[in-house]
Amino acid sequence: MPAPAHVLIVEDSDAVASAMRILVESGGHRVSIAPTIADALATGTSDPARLVLLDVTLPDGDGLVLVQPLRAAGAKTVIALTGHDDADTRRRCLEAGCDEVLVKPVPARELVARVDAWTAS
Numbered sequence: 001m002p003a004p005a006h007v008l009i010v011e012d013s014d015a016v017a018s019a020m021r022i023l024v025e026s027g028g029h030r031v032s033i034a035p036t037i038a039d040a041l042a043t044g045t046s047d048p049a050r051l052v053l054l055d056v057t058l059p060d061g062d063g064l065v066l067v068q069p070l071r072a073a074g075a076k077t078v079i080a081l082t083g084h085d086d087a088d089t090r091r092r093c094l095e096a097g098c099d100e101v102l103v104k105p106v107p108a109r110e111l112v113a114r115v116d117a118w119t120a121s
Contacts, residue, residue: 004030005119008049010040010066011081012059016104020053023108027116036060041069048074051118056082056093064096071097077118081106 007024011017012035021031032047034040037060044052044066052075056063067078080093085103093101102114 004028005050006030006032006047007051007053007115007119008040008044008070008075009033009053010037010058010063011035011053011055012057013055019108020111023112024053024115027112027119029115029119037063037066040066044070044075045073050076051115052078053115054078054080054098056080056084056089064093064098067097079114079118 007029009017009020009024009031011020011033017033017035021033024031032043032049034043037058049070052066052070054063054066064080070078078098080098080101081104082089082093082101083104090101
């Protein structure tokens with residue numbers, strides 16, 4: 001049996017991060033949480049994640065600055081999570097190198113199913 005996939009959740013809301021952790025761990029994945037850009041860089045480079053769920057708006061800046069460094073560290077898939085459902089935000093996320101953009105709140109069943117698919121490929 002393969003080792004569980006490491007999923008890095010970059011999210012500054014404790015409540016949202018905790019809920020996402022429970023959902024992702026329910027699929028058998030190993031989870032790390034980083035509430036800031038600095039924490040995400042430290043975690044993502046010392047323990048590369050297979051999948052990064054990336055909040056775009058973080059307390060210390062634009063989360064999109066993390067896409068390239070986390071990919072360089074080994075992240076295969078980076079998914080932007082945002083509360084902004086507009087074409088400009090979606091374009092910025094995709095241009096930064098995100099594989100997909102999800103608008104929060106993401107339904108729990110959809111998140112679990114997508115995490116499983118992203119970590120399987």
